[in-house]
Amino acid sequence: MRQVNELTDLIAHFPGIGPRQARRVVQFLLSSGSAFREKLARLIIEVGQSASPCAICWRFDDLRGNKICSICSNESRDRDLLMVVEKDIDIEGIESSGAYRGLYFVLGGLMTMTERKSARIVRTRELITHIQNNETSEVIWALSTTPEGDYTAREIMKEINTVKPNVTTTLLGRGLSVGAEIEYADSETLRSALKNRA
Numbered sequence: 543m544r545q546v547n548e549l550t551d552l553i554a555h556f557p558g559i560g561p562r563q564a565r566r567v568v569q570f571l572l573s574s575g576s577a578f579r580e581k582l583a584r585l586i587i588e589v590g591q592s593a594s595p596c597a598i599c600w601r602f603d604d605l606r607g608n609k610i611c612s613i614c615s616n617e618s619r620d621r622d623l624l625m626v627v628e629k630d631i632d633i634e635g636i637e638s639s640g641a642y643r644g645l646y647f648v649l650g651g652l653m654t655m656t657e658r659k660s661a662r663i664v665r666t667r668e669l670i671t672h673i674q675n676n677e678t679s680e681v682i683w684a685l686s687t688t689p690e691g692d693y694t695a696r697e698i699m700k701e702i703n704t705v706k707p708n709v710t711t712t713l714l715g716r717g718l719s720v721g722a723e724i725e726y727a728d729s730e731t732l733r734s735a736l737k738n739r740a
């Protein structure tokens with residue numbers, strides 16, 4: 543059936559979902575009631591209409607006609623600190639730990655050492671421009687503790703050093719185990735990783 547195939551192809555684009563899992567999701571949708579499918583379809587449309595990327599940090603938020611998200615527009619946040627994360631969901635974990643009062647920047651992806659494919663979605667230029675034009679004095683790297691995460695931080699750090707050499711760069715303390723994703727770290731781990739950044 544054409545729709546089944548098309549839907550399977552679309553779902554296979556989701557992060558962490560391969561063709562086999564995509565087929566299972568489609569099977570699940572077929573066996574769910576029509577009310578469930580209609581609600582899902584409606585919410586997919588609505589979320590696209592209400593959430594847009596913040597012009598400063600690129601986090602998706604309900605901007606309510608503004609260009610800037612609730613974190614970037616919050617006067618009480620510490621504007622010297624800029625934490626660089628890979629994706630929106632990483633911010634949620636760090637916010638709920640309550641340990642961080644600075645600003646964020648969502649990079650959008652990681653650079654890979656072998657293929658430059660992912661470089662297209664990594665907002666390297668935007669990050670460097672942001673640091674140049676703002677009062678950032680410390681950049682905190684909160685990327686996955688994987689070879690790609692380390693490589694991405696190293697490569698972008700080199701560029702930051704050439705445009706704004708007085709910026710301090712720190713990495714979250716490695717209370718986070720190797721291979722850890724910020725997304726899955728608990729609040730206590732994030733609090734101590736932030737305290738032990740170096």
Ligand SMILES: [Zn+2]
Nearest residue numbers: 596599611614
């Ligand atoms: Zn923002």
